[in-house]
Amino acid sequence: MDALTDVLAHIRSSGALLGQTLANPPWSAAFEEQASLSLVTMLRGDAWILDGSDRHPLNPHDIAVVVGPGPFTVTSDPEATPTPLYIQTATGLCLDAAGNPAESIALGTRTCGTHQDAQHAMLTGSFTASGRVAERLLNALPRVLIVPREAHRTPTLQLMEAEILREEPGQQAILDRLLDLVLAGALRDWFSLPGAKSPGWYHATSDPVVGPALAAIHENPEHPWTIELLAREAHVSRATLARRFSELLGQPPMSYLTGWRLCMAADLLEREDMTVESVARDVGYSSAYALSTAFQREYGIRPSQHRQGLKPRA
Numbered sequence: 001m002d003a004l005t006d007v008l009a010h011i012r013s014s015g016a017l018l019g020q021t022l023a024n025p026p027w028s029a030a031f032e033e034q035a036s037l038s039l040v041t042m043l044r045g046d047a048w049i050l051d052g053s054d055r056h057p058l059n060p061h062d063i064a065v066v067v068g069p070g071p072f073t074v075t076s077d078p079e080a081t082p083t084p085l086y087i088q089t090a091t092g093l094c095l096d097a098a099g100n101p102a103e104s105i106a107l108g109t110r111t112c113g114t115h116q117d118a119q120h121a122m123l124t125g126s127f128t129a130s131g132r133v134a135e136r137l138l139n140a141l142p143r144v145l146i147v148p149r150e151a152h153r154t155p156t157l158q159l160m161e162a163e164i165l166r167e168e169p170g171q172q173a174i175l176d177r178l179l180d181l182v183l184a185g186a187l188r189d190w191f192s193l194p195g196a197k198s199p200g201w202y203h204a205t206s207d208p209v210v211g212p213a214l215a216a217i218h219e220n221p222e223h224p225w226t227i228e229l230l231a232r233e234a235h236v237s238r239a240t241l242a243r244r245f246s247e248l249l250g251q252p253p254m255s256y257l258t259g260w261r262l263c264m265a266a267d268l269l270e271r272e273d274m275t276v277e278s279v280a281r282d283v284g285y286s287s288a289y290a291l292s293t294a295f296q297r298e299y300g301i302r303p304s305q306h307r308q309g310l311k312p313r314a
Contacts, residue, residue, distance in 0.1 A: 002211075003201040004191075006218040008184050010133040010267065011037070018125040018175050020164060022113030023085055025120060028075035030084040031066075035126035036138065038066040039183060040074055043161060045120030048078045051144055061149040063157065063186045067141045076120060086112060088124075109167050123161060125179045131270070132263035137187075140199035147189045154185040200249040201256075209234050209244040217257050221264060222284040227253055257284075262298045265291060269307045276303045 021029055025045070031038060040049065041063045049056040049064055050073040058064055058074070066072055075082070086094040086102040094102040094112060105112045129138065160178040163171065191198035204210040213230040216223075223229075230253050231241040245253045261283040268279045280291035288303070295303050 002205040003214055003218055004184075004188065004205065007133060007137045008180075008187075010131060011127060011129040011137065011183075018160075018164065018179055019110040019112065019123075021085070021120075021122040021124070022107060022111065022116060022118040023076075023120055024114060024118050025076035026080040026082045027114075027120065028073055028082050028084050029122070030071065030073050030087040031124070032071040032090065033088050033126055034069035034090045036067075036069065036129040036134070037127040037183065038072075039125045039127075039179065039186070040064040040066065041123050041157060043121040043123055045076065045122075047074050047076055047120070047122065049074055049144055050078060054144070056144045056146060058146065059149065061152070061157065063147045063152070063182065063189075065141070065145050065147075065183070065186055065190075067138055067143055067145070070143075072144075074122060074124075085114075110164055123157075123164070125160075125182070127179070127183065131267040133267050136199075136201075136263060140202075141187075142197070145190050145196075147186045147193070151189050151193060152185070153189055154181070156181040156185050204245075204248040207244065207248060209236055209241060210248050213241055213245065213253060214256075217253075217260060221257070221261055222282055224284065225254075225257055258294065259298070261285070262295055265295060265303065266299070266306060269303050276307075279303070 020043070040058065042058055042060050044060060046060065047058045049058060049066065051066070051070070055078050056064065073084070083097045086096060086105060088094055094105075096102045096104075102112065105114065107113055107116060156178060160175065160182055163174055163178060190196055191202050201214065204214055212234040216230060216233045217225065227238050227242060231238045234241050236244075242252055245251075245256070249256055251259075265279050265283045265285075268274055268282060269276070274282075276288040276291065280286070280288050283291070285291040285294065292302050292304075295301075295306070299306065
């Protein structure tokens with residue numbers, strides 16, 4: 001298992017707020033749903049993402065990912081600033097500019113706007129993600145990233161566009177999974193763009209020295225790894241692995257392993273069906289006491305306090 005796969009396994013859509021907007025320019029839509037990640041693409045027409053004072057152009061079939069819960073606007077004309085066609089709220093409701101349900105612009109299931117043959121068509125989806133594992137990805141991304149159409153390497157967007165027009169049993173489950181695929185493909189394509197500031201663990205995955213050790217950590221984090229055992233996985237000396245690992249990820253292999261285990265532990269502790277002892281075993285600690293010691297050293301609180309809802313330090 002590679003690091004990106006492991007991280008994305010903790011960020012999945014469920015009952016995703018996914019829909020399309022049809023309108024003639026000038027138009028705008030405001031997004032205040034406080035999603036962890038929002039996906040925006042224009043199926044027809046050009047648009048702009050307005051995030052505070054920042055403007056991001058969006059050409060047809062470019063895929064934009066907006067990171068974080070802050071509000072943003074998508075508009076056909078950043079100079080005209082028309083009244084929002086609707087405001088997408090955290091509850092999933094679409095309201096008009098006066099705060100009333102925007103029922104007048106409902107054109108069908110998951111479709112809103114002025115009329116079906118409008119000049120512009122926008123597709124949007126959102127994710128809610130929480131936990132320390134998800135933060136490893138979210139903290140590595142810019143507020144807005146855009147993958148140009150020509151950089152797409154997987155035709156998942158076309159599949160989602162076709163599915164959203166169907167109203168058949170199982171549609172929500174299919175759309176959830178397709179949205180997962182579009183996000184995964186967009187992130188992978190963006191990480192591969194020249195100049196993209198991708199996290200060290202992403203590039204390290206394909207490194208001939210670090211890659212095998214990193215895969216071993218993510219495949220079996222509970223294994224009693226040592227620097228010697230990880231070096232064997234990579235078929236190099238301990239010194240070579242330690243040097244290359246630090247060059248690419250900015251920390252030694254065992255420090256990375258500890259950090260990953262504790263991220264997993266923090267998320268598992270939020271599950272009511274797992275005891276601290278079982279969480280400790282699942283992430284590679286010999287006992288609840290050993291996990292508690294490491295957890296408190298890393299986050300400043302005990303596992304039991306984290307479970308009670310106290311926030312660990314950043």
